[in-house]
Structure formats: C-alpha cells, structure tokens
Amino acid sequence: MTLTSLDPGILKASHPVPGAPNNWKRFFSFNTDAKVIGIQYIVTSLFFLLVGGLLAMIMRGELITPEADLVDRTVYNALYTMHGTIMLFLFMFPVLNGLNNLLIPCMIGAPDMAFPRLNAAAFWLVPVFGVILMASFLVPGGPAASGWWSYPPVSLQNPLGHLINGEALWITAVALSGVSSIMGAVNFVTTILRMRAPGMTFFRMPIFCWTALSAQTIQLIGLPALTGGAVMLLFDLVAGTSFYRPEGGGDPVLYQHFFWFYSHPAVYVIILPVFGIFSELFPVHARKPLFGYVFVAIASLVIVGLSLVVWVHHMFPSGVPQWMRDLFMVSTMLIAVPTGIKVFAWLGTLWGGKIQLNTPMLFSLGGLFNFVFAGVTGIMLATVPVDIHVNNTYFVVGHFHYVIYGAATMGVYAAIYHWFPKFTGHMYFEGLGKLHFLLTFVGTNLNFFPMHPLGLMGMPRRVSSYDPEFAFWNVIASLGGFLLGVSIIPFLLNLVSSWVWGPKAPANPWKAIGLEWLLPSPPPAENFEDNVPTVISGPYGYGTGKPLVEHQEAYERALQEA
Amino acid sequence: MTSSAPARFNPAAVAAVSAWVGLLVLLSHWLGQQAYRWLPVQASSAAPLVDDLFSLETAIACFVFVGVVSVMAYVLLFNRAEKYDMDDAAPVEGNTLLEIIWTVIPLVLVMAIAWTTIGVNREIGAIGPMDHSHGNTNEAMAGAPTAEIQVIARQWSWEFRYPDAAVSSTELHLPAGRRVGLQLESADVIHGFYVPAFRLKQQVIPGRSIAFFITPTREGRYRLRDSEYSGTWFAANQVDVVVQSENAYQDWLTRAATQPLRPGISDASREYAQQQSRLRSSGYPTVRPAPPPMVNVPGSNTLPHAG
Numbered sequence A: 001m002t003l004t005s006l007d008p009g010i011l012k013a014s015h016p017v018p019g020a021p022n023n024w025k026r027f028f029s030f031n032t033d034a035k036v037i038g039i040q041y042i043v044t045s046l047f048f049l050l051v052g053g054l055l056a057m058i059m060r061g062e063l064i065t066p067e068a069d070l071v072d073r074t075v076y077n078a079l080y081t082m083h084g085t086i087m088l089f090l091f092m093f094p095v096l097n098g099l100n101n102l103l104i105p106c107m108i109g110a111p112d113m114a115f116p117r118l119n120a121a122a123f124w125l126v127p128v129f130g131v132i133l134m135a136s137f138l139v140p141g142g143p144a145a146s147g148w149w150s151y152p153p154v155s156l157q158n159p160l161g162h163l164i165n166g167e168a169l170w171i172t173a174v175a176l177s178g179v180s181s182i183m184g185a186v187n188f189v190t191t192i193l194r195m196r197a198p199g200m201t202f203f204r205m206p207i208f209c210w211t212a213l214s215a216q217t218i219q220l221i222g223l224p225a226l227t228g229g230a231v232m233l234l235f236d237l238v239a240g241t242s243f244y245r246p247e248g249g250g251d252p253v254l255y256q257h258f259f260w261f262y263s264h265p266a267v268y269v270i271i272l273p274v275f276g277i278f279s280e281l282f283p284v285h286a287r288k289p290l291f292g293y294v295f296v297a298i299a300s301l302v303i304v305g306l307s308l309v310v311w312v313h314h315m316f317p318s319g320v321p322q323w324m325r326d327l328f329m330v331s332t333m334l335i336a337v338p339t340g341i342k343v344f345a346w347l348g349t350l351w352g353g354k355i356q357l358n359t360p361m362l363f364s365l366g367g368l369f370n371f372v373f374a375g376v377t378g379i380m381l382a383t384v385p386v387d388i389h390v391n392n393t394y395f396v397v398g399h400f401h402y403v404i405y406g407a408a409t410m411g412v413y414a415a416i417y418h419w420f421p422k423f424t425g426h427m428y429f430e431g432l433g434k435l436h437f438l439l440t441f442v443g444t445n446l447n448f449f450p451m452h453p454l455g456l457m458g459m460p461r462r463v464s465s466y467d468p469e470f471a472f473w474n475v476i477a478s479l480g481g482f483l484l485g486v487s488i489i490p491f492l493l494n495l496v497s498s499w500v501w502g503p504k505a506p507a508n509p510w511k512a513i514g515l516e517w518l519l520p521s522p523p524p525a526e527n528f529e530d531n532v533p534t535v536i537s538g539p540y541g542y543g544t545g546k547p548l549v550e551h552q553e554a555y556e557r558a559l560q561e562a
Numbered sequence B: 001m002t003s004s005a006p007a008r009f010n011p012a013a014v015a016a017v018s019a020w021v022g023l024l025v026l027l028s029h030w031l032g033q034q035a036y037r038w039l040p041v042q043a044s045s046a047a048p049l050v051d052d053l054f055s056l057e058t059a060i061a062c063f064v065f066v067g068v069v070s071v072m073a074y075v076l077l078f079n080r081a082e083k084y085d086m087d088d089a090a091p092v093e094g095n096t097l098l099e100i101i102w103t104v105i106p107l108v109l110v111m112a113i114a115w116t117t118i119g120v121n122r123e124i125g126a127i128g129p130m131d132h133s134h135g136n137t138n139e140a141m142a143g144a145p146t147a148e149i150q151v152i153a154r155q156w157s158w159e160f161r162y163p164d165a166a167v168s169s170t171e172l173h174l175p176a177g178r179r180v181g182l183q184l185e186s187a188d189v190i191h192g193f194y195v196p197a198f199r200l201k202q203q204v205i206p207g208r209s210i211a212f213f214i215t216p217t218r219e220g221r222y223r224l225r226d227s228e229y230s231g232t233w234f235a236a237n238q239v240d241v242v243v244q245s246e247n248a249y250q251d252w253l254t255r256a257a258t259q260p261l262r263p264g265i266s267d268a269s270r271e272y273a274q275q276q277s278r279l280r281s282s283g284y285p286t287v288r289p290a291p292p293p294m295v296n297v298p299g300s301n302t303l304p305h306a307g
C-alpha cells in the first residue's frame, strides 16, 4: 500500500482489455469481469432501446390521425404494453446496471464486484427474459396487452384459453427481471459496503456510489412485493386461483397496492443513479466542487425512505378513502424537498464555474432542464383534485416521459459520453455527439410537451383512437417522436465508429478527480490490483489543490509513462 | 470565495435580481391566468375548484421552472470557460445558510400547497362526488341520498338506468343545479368513469358498487370517457353526457319511458361486426364485445360536444 510497492507493471499492456479486437468473443461468454459485464449490459440495453423505440414509432404513426387506421386496436394495445415493458425492464434497468458495473468498482478502488459469478448470472438473465418477452409476439394469442401495470381483471382475460399465452410469458419475464435485479442489488450493495479503498469513508465516496447504494436498497426492499404480487397474478391466470378475481371473492385493488408499492420506488431506482451522474459531471465540466456534498449525499437516503411511502398517489381514483388520499399527497409533496436540495446543489455547482460545453455537459444540462419541468408537473399530480382530472390522461404520460426520457435517458447518454474514453480507450467524436444532443433535446420537448395540453383537455392515455379535437397536438408529438427516432442514428454511429477509429484516449481526458481517472484507459481487468491507493480527501476537490489519494503524483506519473 | 463575496452586496446586482424576480412574479401570475384556457369548460361544481387550484399551481410551477432556467441561462452566458482554459474555478464547497434556506422554503411551500389542497378536497367532498366513493355498497350508501342513476360499465359500452322513472339509456342525462347520486358498477373488468368537463373521475370496479355524486352546473353536451384501460375497444368506449335544466330533464325521462327497448350505443360491437364480415383479421384474438345494452334511448355520441 506504500509507494515502494507501486509497480508500474500495473499497466502491463498484455492485460486483456475490453474491446481489444483479439478478444471480442468474451463479450459473448459467461465472463465474470465487471467491466465486461458492464459493456454487455449496456450493449444489450441499447439493442432493446431500438426495439422499444421502433414500437413507439409505430404507435406515434397510429396516433398521428384520430382514427384507429394504421394497425388493429389489438395490435396497438400489445405495442404500447411491450413498449413500456421493454423500455423499463430491458432498457432502463439494464443500462443503469451496466453503468453500475463499470463505475462502482473503479470509483471505490475495488478489483471487481463482490460476487463476480452472481454478477454474470444476473446479466445473463437479461437476454433470457428478453427472449421470453419477445417470444410472446409469436404465440397464437399475441403478446400481453394490458399495459405495464397489468391490472387484473383485464390482464387475466385470455381469449384463446391457452396455458402458454402472452400474459403468462409477460409475468414470467417480469418475475425473472426481478430475480436478476435482486441478484444485482445484493452484489452492488455488498461491493459498496465492503470493498472500498482504504481511507474511502462513506463521506469521501463519490455521489454516484451514494445514489447507487440508495437505489439498490430500494430494489432489495421493494422487489419482493412486486414478485409476490406477480406470482399471485400468474396463479390467477393459469391455475384458476382468485387472489384478484372479484367473481371468486378476490380483490383487484389489492394488486394495485402490490404493484405500486414496488413500482413507485422503481422510478427512484431509475432517477437516483441519474442524480448521481449529474452530481459527478457538473463538478468536472464546471471545474468546481459539488456544492453541499454532504447534503446531496444525505438527500439520497431521505428519498429512499420517502419513496417507500407514496405509492397511493398512483391510485387516487381507485376508490381509496379520502384520508388516505390526503396522507399520500403530503408524503408525495415531501419528496420535492430532498429533490430540490439536489437541484439547487447543482445550480450552486454551476454558479461561478468555468463551464465547458462538451457533449456530456450538454446532456447533463438538458437533462436538468427537463427534470425540473417534470418535477413541477409532478407536484401538480400530487395534489389530489388536479390528479383526479388528469390521472390516466396524457398529462401523466408527459410527466413521466420528461423524467424518463428527458432526464434519465439523457443522463445516461451524458454518462456514456463522459466515461466512454475511460472504458473503451477511445475518444468519441464531439460533432456527432453534439448533433445527437440537439436532436434528442428538441425531439424530447416536441414529443412530450404536447402531451400536457392533451391531458388537460381530457385525452386518456393508452388509446388507439381519439376525438378529432386532440389531433393538433398529436401531430406535433408524432413529429417529435420521429425526430427522436432519427436522433439515435448519430448516437450509434458515434459509438461504433469511435470505438473502432476514435483517437486514443488518455487516462484522464477531462482532468477529472476520482479513482477511476487514476487508472489507464481502459483499466486493466483487476483495476488497481495490489496497488490500491489510500484515499485522503473528498471526491470533488476541484480548485482546492488537495490530492485525492496518497502519493497521487506517483500514480499520475505511472499513467503518463505508460 | 473572496471574489464572489463583494458581488453579493453589489447594489446593482441586488437591483437586477430584484427586477428579474419581479418580472418572474408578473410572468407567473399571467401564466396562472392562462391556465384556465387549457382546460375544458367548467360544467360541475367541482370544476372551478379544481381549476383554481391548477391555476395557482401553474403560477408556482412557472416561477420555479423559469427561476431555475434563468440561473442556468445566466451561468451559460457568463460562466463559460475561455477556449483552452482548462483551469479550475474558485472552489466554493457549500454554504450551510443557503442549504437551510432552500430546504425550508420548498418545505413550507409544498406544505402550504398540501394544506390548501386538503381544504379543496373537503369542499369538493362536501358538495358532491368523492366522499362516499369507497368501500362496499352498505358502507357507502349509509346516510347518502339514494342513487338516482345506476351506471353499468361493460366491455365496451355504458348503460345508464333510471330506476325511479323506469328508463334506460346509453346517453347520460343529468339535471343542472343539484347534486345527483350515481351508483357505479362494472360487469367485467375495471373501467374508469371520466367526464373531463366535470373534472371528475372514478374507477368502476367489478364486485363493488361505488356511490358517486356530481353537481352539474352548466347545460350542454359533454364527453364521458372510459379512463381505465379496459381491453381492445377501450379507446372507443365513450358516450355523451347531456346536462339539462331540471324541467327538460324530467320531460326527457317521461318521454323516454314510453320508448320501446332497442340496442344502445356500442361502437365496439359495430366495429367488431364489421371485422367479422371481413375474410381475415389483421389483429390478435380479442375478447368479444358484450352485446349492446337494450335501452329506451340510445342517444348519440357523434354530435358536437362542448368538452
């Protein structure tokens, strides 16, 4: 652990590195290296982003006219169900777990995850349930078509009566996704708690690790409820039980509680790591310490606690008593406070900084813009009388796409560009990146802003046709949707061409502070191996001149010599 | 740190910030007034209450959103790094006073909104719809005026029965100016009873009978939409609500009672029949629509509606 043991050999070039042309095969194998698994997750999730996006293009094509004319109504219903399911369970969760795999071990100075084999198994479940879900397009009854909520009794209607039906495959896939996420969560939580570098106390940990820890804790608490609820649904569907069937004495509203007890916190599983990404990127690209680090860290934990007690705000019109509505309105409102602390902390970080408008920073700023917009509509949704009007209308769809596309997906893009040089060893092309940003930012707002007036006017969500008075805003939304489709082209072009032809990346292209930037690009399989640095200060010492680790110059010199 | 301290008390900066905040307040107030125009006509006693709340929230939302975006715009204009300047900025690591301020102010603000809203909830409950909207029949009906109208949701049609007048219809007729009790029931899956012009919505849950109260206030023709996804023809499960003066309403009931029963409106059944006549279907297998309910007055769902 001392300088004498620092062996420049940590940079042995012979280490197999992710992406090295001679060993691409390992991306298709049961590899236990977190950096390989991270890339496996991200590439898989981007594939499903394309699939889910394609379905969305067809939906927007249908909705560009009021009549149900492009596809049959049954097909539309299957499309929107699969769109939501794919985007959440096969894009959003896997891409974030990909980032967790790449970033957590490097950021805390661990050689790998705590349980590498469990890690690989968790990943390989993703293509497995992905295939199961896709296979539902091939069964005679067609895929599940009752939305990503899958509320009974409508989800239990099985017109052909087959045992193998789209809904059963859907439940199986979602349950396997839950198993995979729990396996991942056990791993991430253990790794963060047990494998930090010497000197890296909790309050010297990068915010991304704080948010990952918070998000994965939610998974551990919430997923059993969803899995239990889903298993009961499967029994009702294929074994004739009546947990939720009213004619057998069951209660369909019970399912709604199970579902939202997990699925509200699930949205924080998505946004918390994105808060982490913003908290990492703003300091680097504004060249300033994160404003109020301790408050930002603690706010993540407060959000975890609150997110577990707000689920009924998805059920205000479900026949819940008035006192419950009032109670859950108050708890929902409270979430705005820790969220506000984070937003103001980012503004405080930007204030007086030296801002560099490169692609990761553009995506972070655009993501923050969209997030604040989604936040203020979230407060409107939390107030019961307004929610009663706009619940299950396009207003809600607008709100959550601003969060999930506008903030979370843009935050993920920011992270991909920011850490691309680190994990591939190549720089991306800035011009293509900026074009990607421009198309995404304009497309997101064009696609999702019109949903707010539509919802206020009373257009329900999940419709395959609508009254003509809604046509105007739908045309604009569809154009925005197609623009978003186009925006993927420069993105993928950039990823592929940079990885193959991009200029070689230095170890620390952003002059960033953090353990991952003390590793070569790409890092060797075991990261620091035996030379794990000892952390001596907080993670965002920009402008303070404080070194992050003991013998920092020696580490930097070793990188330069390589 | 030192360089930014004097700026904080620079009178010109204080004046500029105050002027900007003043402008923001004006802008937010104006947008709050605009908010009414984004909503359908107000046709129930609940609607103005909901709209006032929404207008207030729009104003607050505008202030917060534009305020944050102003800061972002400012730093983008004035805090950019020079080209090739890779140096760090002055390290400001935090400020406890600011942290307290921006924790307490949002806390007070959202609790004030919540407090106001609980009041609005009470008011809406007292004059009408939601107070008895939960629980099973007996509990909900205790002490409530007996429902005048029974609403039956099906895959995919709406049937309205007026037991006292022995009338049934697939167009909901309501008298203006008094509280009307509805009994919401579903024959199959969960549906949603949603009339945007009333700003009211309630899940209709099979196995329950939910008492629901509305005070219509404006005569006219409005849309009733299914708001809880209910399967293949969910989107087509919409009919009209006709709010009339008490006299016209009573007349309608009297005349309706003399009409013979015939099939009511069910767009789903019509579309389904058309599809069956085609040779092959382009979709997945579907639940068959329930036959159109037999009613005295089918009504119409193709006339122009006000909201």
Ligand code: HEM
Pocket: A267, A268, A270, A271, A313, A314, A332, A333, A335, A336, A339, A374, A375, A376, A377, A378, A379, A381, A382, A387, A390, A391, A392, A396, A399, A400, A403, A404, A408
């Ligand atoms: C200030 C913070 C927020 C508040 C107060 C808030 C409030 C709400 C409320 C009340 C609803 C239910 C609306 C309804 O169905 O009638 C809702 C829906 C939703 N929110 Fe938020 N929200 C906030 C932030 C977020 C964040 C950070 C996410 C994260 C990704 C998110 C994702 C969603 C999603 C996915 C839905 C809809 C789920 C569905 O119906 O399919 N929201 N939000």
Ligand SMILES: [Cu+2]
Pocket: A056, A083, A084, A087, A401
């Ligand atoms: Cu979507």
Ligand SMILES: [Cu+2]
Pocket: A263, A264, A265, A267, A310, A311, A313, A314
């Ligand atoms: Cu929620």
